[in-house]
Amino acid sequence: DAGVTQSPTHLIKTRGQQVTLRCSPISGHKSVSWYQQVLGQGPQFIFQYYEKEERGRGNFPDRFSARQFPNYSSELNVNALLLGDSALYLCASSLIGGLNTGELFFGEGSRLTVL
């Protein structure tokens, strides 16, 4: 069975541009979360979506937005890119979005470099 898949794996953008990152959860998983991992740091929570609704939002500016589609895949959009947005963006899926639902499965991430 396929795990969490993310695309693209690597991309380079310039300041001010916009980027869209995509994530397909494990089949049957209805919850998708996005994390940003800056080099040398642990992942930082950005968003969680469950059944197409936002269930949680981290401390990120409004330039960051996301959505979940009927097939439970998700997109993360970042507008007006800054150099500090350079990071590994991780997508994680779980069966349901409630409390203590067990294991969170991470994809390999999308490595974004902003020049």
Add this chain to the structure above:
Amino acid sequence: TQLLEQSPQFLSIQEGENLTVYCNSSSVFSSLQWYRQEPGEGPVLLVTVVTGGEVKKLKRLTFQFGDARKDSSLHITAAQPGDTGLYLCAGLNYGGSQGNLIFGKGTKLSVKP
């Protein structure tokens, strides 16, 4: 702001040695997880500890959750080169969703043959 402090930040040891990694916070968590992340990959869950004072063993790895649910430790016995990686602890708040974890900065472990 809730923080999870991990120590040490870096650890380089020889194969066969034992080591302990610590994860501390001033906040109480409903549960705490440990992940291992290898270069170019996403984190992979090793264990979840839920009860204060709980000890879980996974082969040569022993995980403990503090009595007050504010801290945790990971002990590796007879480390092997395959244990090399970034070890992350992550806390789940009371009332929080599983998708919303607070991660520490990680401990980068290198085990030399």
